[in-house]
């Protein structure tokens with residue numbers, strides 16, 4: 001009998017999620033509805049990003065966030081879009097955003113059993129130059145959602161290791177608009193068909209190459225790297241006899257650098273350094289969701305000495321060093337870091 005997912009070119013994200021949901025008889029479709037609202041938030045953000053130049057949405061909003069980042073107008077607009085659309089799904093009890101100092105606790109009568117952490121607009125420094133940017137999200141199950149009364153309760157319940165992620169993904173606002181996500185059984189990529197307004201399946205079951213030929217890091221920080229990281233990067237540029245050097249590709253939007261690494265292989269790095277002892281990227285809505293996706297695609301994600309998915313968060317905006325990508329490349333990096341730690 002047909003699986004409902006015949007090889008047609010219009011397997012929409014909603015249909016795909018419904019199909020996935022059938023594999024979990026206990027689920028009542030809450031995650032499907034939550035992902036529908038996340039999908040809408042990404043489509044609205046996509047539309048704002050693409051008209052920003054015309055609608056005068058470029059430039060700074062005037063404020064800053066708890067991480068110390070200056071907020072671009074599109075950071076604020078995408079943050080509002082994610083909050084209002086996701087809360088309206090009535091499937092979440094807690095929302096954590098890069099642009100919100102405290103967790104948002106949803107009213108009891110509007111609450112669901114999930115928690116979501118999101119980076120509503122990733123790569124903000126690239127907005128005004130029309131370089132690819134994106135959004136990142138991670139979804140957790142909150143079994144005691146009804147016991148949440150304060151923002152402290154909310155933080156405690158959503159601060160789960162990345163291993164506990166129920167679903168994670170990112171949207172990428174590039175020459176095409178992609179949405180890549182995983183529910184814990186593989187990674188699947190969708191492309192927005194503007195004529196339908198639907199994300200359609202274009203990259204079923206993405207697998208990252210075991211080893212790549214590209215490294216991705218902000219070389220401008222090399223003065224401040226730990227010695228072991230500097231030695232690893234040096235080994236890629238000056239390989240042993242007979243091996244060719246890796247190429248460097250660095251966009252400065254995590255979503256774009258990670259997406260290229262996922263499809264082509266290689267390693268994406270945002271190391272800790274003397275200025276940022278835990279690196280720059282935040283665990284809950286950048287490091288963990290991307291690590292989840294990388295592992296689901298057969299890759300690896302490490303701080304240099306431990307698996308990013310094993311970290312138990314202690315604050316909702318905490319940072320983590322990030323090395324993720326092809327399994328063998330990340331193992332090589334770890335061998336440098338572990339030999340000196």
Ligand code: AHG
Pocket residue numbers: 069098119121122123124125218252253254255257270280
């Ligand atoms: P965000 O725009 O959400 O604050 O994230 C920016 C991050 C990430 O997208 C990227 O990998 C990194 O900042 C780039 O940092 P540098 O400009 O220091 O290389």
Ligand code: MN
Pocket residue numbers: 069098124
């Ligand atoms: Mn930021």
Ligand code: MN
Pocket residue numbers: 119121122123254286
């Ligand atoms: Mn970001």
Ligand code: MN
Pocket residue numbers: 075098119120121122123124
């Ligand atoms: Mn951001």
